[in-house]
Amino acid sequence: MSTPxxxxxxxxxxxxxxxxxxxxxxxxxxAAGWVGPDRLTPKRIVDTFEAQxxxxxxxxxxxxxxxxxxxYFESSGQAAxxxxxxxxxxxxxxVIGRFAIGGANPHSADASVATRSLAVEFTSDDGQRWRxxxxxxxxxxxxxxxxFYEQVLAMxxxxxxxxxxxxxxxxxxxxHPESAAFRQWVKDYRPSDSFANSAYxxxxxxxxxxxxxxxxxxxxxxxxxxxxxxxxxxVEDPNYLQNDLRQRLAEGPLRWNLLLTLAEPGxxxxxxxxxxxxxxxxxxAGTVVIEQVDAAEQGACRDLNFDPLILxxxxxxxxxxxxxxxxxxxxxxFNRRSxxxxxxxxxx
Amino acid sequence: xxxxFHPLLRGLHWLMALLILSMLFIGVSMISDLSPRHxxxxxxxKLIGLALLVLVVVRIGVRVFVGSPALPGDLPxxxxxxxxxxxxxxxxxxxxxxxxxxxxxxxxxYPLPLQLPALLPQDIRVYALLRQAHGWLAYLLFAxxxxxxxxxxxxxxxxxxxxxxxxxxxxxx
Numbered sequence: 001m002s003t004p005x006x007x008x009x010x011x012x013x014x015x016x017x018x019x020x021x022x023x024x025x026x027x028x029x030x031a032a033g034w035v036g037p038d039r040l041t042p043k044r045i046v047d048t049f050e051a052q053x054x055x056x057x058x059x060x061x062x063x064x065x066x067x068x069x070x071x072y073f074e075s076s077g078q079a080a081x082x083x084x085x086x087x088x089x090x091x092x093x094x095v096i097g098r099f100a101i102g103g104a105n106p107h108s109a110d111a112s113v114a115t116r117s118l119a120v121e122f123t124s125d126d127g128q129r130w131r132x133x134x135x136x137x138x139x140x141x142x143x144x145x146x147x148f149y150e151q152v153l154a155m156x157x158x159x160x161x162x163x164x165x166x167x168x169x170x171x172x173x174x175x176h177p178e179s180a181a182f183r184q185w186v187k188d189y190r191p192s193d194s195f196a197n198s199a200y201x202x203x204x205x206x207x208x209x210x211x212x213x214x215x216x217x218x219x220x221x222x223x224x225x226x227x228x229x230x231x232x233x234x235v236e237d238p239n240y241l242q243n244d245l246r247q248r249l250a251e252g253p254l255r256w257n258l259l260l261t262l263a264e265p266g267x268x269x270x271x272x273x274x275x276x277x278x279x280x281x282x283x284x285a286g287t288v289v290i291e292q293v294d295a296a297e298q299g300a301c302r303d304l305n306f307d308p309l310i311l312x313x314x315x316x317x318x319x320x321x322x323x324x325x326x327x328x329x330x331x332x333x334f335n336r337r338s339x340x341x342x343x344x345x346x347x348x
Numbered sequence: 349x350x351x352x353f354h355p356l357l358r359g360l361h362w363l364m365a366l367l368i369l370s371m372l373f374i375g376v377s378m379i380s381d382l383s384p385r386h387x388x389x390x391x392x393x394k395l396i397g398l399a400l401l402v403l404v405v406v407r408i409g410v411r412v413f414v415g416s417p418a419l420p421g422d423l424p425x426x427x428x429x430x431x432x433x434x435x436x437x438x439x440x441x442x443x444x445x446x447x448x449x450x451x452x453x454x455x456x457x458y459p460l461p462l463q464l465p466a467l468l469p470q471d472i473r474v475y476a477l478l479r480q481a482h483g484w485l486a487y488l489l490f491a492x493x494x495x496x497x498x499x500x501x502x503x504x505x506x507x508x509x510x511x512x513x514x515x516x517x518x519x520x521x
Contacts (some may be wrong), residue, residue, distance in 0.1 A: 021498045024497070033375040040382055145383075324386050
């Protein structure tokens with residue numbers, strides 16, 4: 001033990017210790033976002049979904065209404081030279097997935113929502129997993145997360161009509177010229193009468209890494225082998241698409257080709273609002289075969305987070321900021337859903 | 349009993365101190381981050397977490413084997429008890445945090461780094477429990493780290509009794 005400090009030195013040193021510890025605590029609070037500038041967080045995005053559509057415990061916080069499915073992927077081998085991912089060379093890869101309609105309300109009528117989605121997980125025999133959430137639109141209206149949040153706000157339903165305010169939507173699109181391709185898609189969109197004859201798009205770009213380490217930027221789509229039929233003008237059944245899917249699968253499996261579109265220099269690889277020119281090279285990586293739909297509120301897909309950044313070796317994310325934001329927001333949705341599930345049951 | 353910590357324990361202490369503080373800051377910021385940094389931070393968090401699990405197991409082994417220096421004889425018994433208890437709690441948390449992380453990723457059906465095996469079968473309810481425990485324990489760990497730091501600085505700057513030096517330089521007066 002050294003000579004005791006005089007009271008002044010002791011007070012100074014104690015203050016310094018207190019300030020040092022407090023500074024570390026303040027830094028932590030800042031890193032957590034408890035203090036400091038107001039930031040757009042995964043929590044805020046999911047809160048906004050719930051504020052608009054309502055709180056539905058146990059359900060996914062977006063694309064809330066869906067069914068679990070399973071089948072397999074038959075690789076054509078043609079993508080094996082572009083990516084070392086085992087899924088492109090293994091002849092038959094088990095697939096589980098989920099068909100859903102857009103929106104955070106799990107009780108929406110199937111025919112009332114334009115956006116449909118297919119989420120899948122491929123599990124290859126090297127133990128690696130590839131998850132993806134694909135949508136019917138090939139592009140997004142926005143290319144930043146702030147833009148996405150503005151879009152969500154602009155789509156807030158007006159209580160009187162239950163639909164977004166057209167003036168507010170128009171103002172949003174006017175402020176976001178990058179939405180041109182998406183608006184064109186909406187204009188040309190003719191809904192089909194089934195999940196089975198819809199095409200599903202990766203939207204974001206990814207990087208295929210081949211055996212030599214060369215990078216190929218690509219987007220993909222699942223192109224249905226089931227012929228198109230338009231959705232009838234009048235649909236009474238709120239579960240029209242789910243019932244249609246069960247009916248079709250009772251008769252036999254459904255198929256989609258997995259088409260990889262390769263970017264060329266100058267293509268917008270980090271901007272999900274910009275389509276690539278139509279003449280880009282396409283590679284048919286194989287066929288997704290869906291054989292079975294699971295019973296409601298059950299199925300292997302139910303407890304999975306279809307985080308699009310769960311990728312096997314040989315596929316990497318692009319620097320698209322929306323892709324990273326999707327991963328962060330899906331995680332928040334999954335955490336919230338899991339906590340709710342502990343109380344009130346899990347929903348598909 | 350030596351007056352200072354074994355050099356191996358000192359090395360492990362400062363390396364882990366740096367990694368644990370980084371992990372606490374990375375963890376608390378990544379969950380509120382929507383930017384492309386998010387995925388980078390999550391991957392780094394998983395790898396450092398794994399490294400910390402290996403390090404804490406080694407450290408417990410070394411600590412049990414070589415022991416630790418005695419506390420100053422004039423330390424009041426309440427402080428003596430607090431020092432022992434807080435160290436036990438710190439070791440417990442250092443072991444529990446990476447195991448909870450590994451367990452929650454397993455129960456949540458997430459892929460694990462380096463293709464590690466799942467610790468638990470997939471179960472969303474178990475995931476909910478472990479994920480929340482991981483978060484709350486992180487706050488508790490940070491609070492304990494602050495207390496530990498304050499106590500060490502009081503030993504080093506106010507009492508100047510050699511306790512901080514026993515971990516810092518290894519030299520005794």
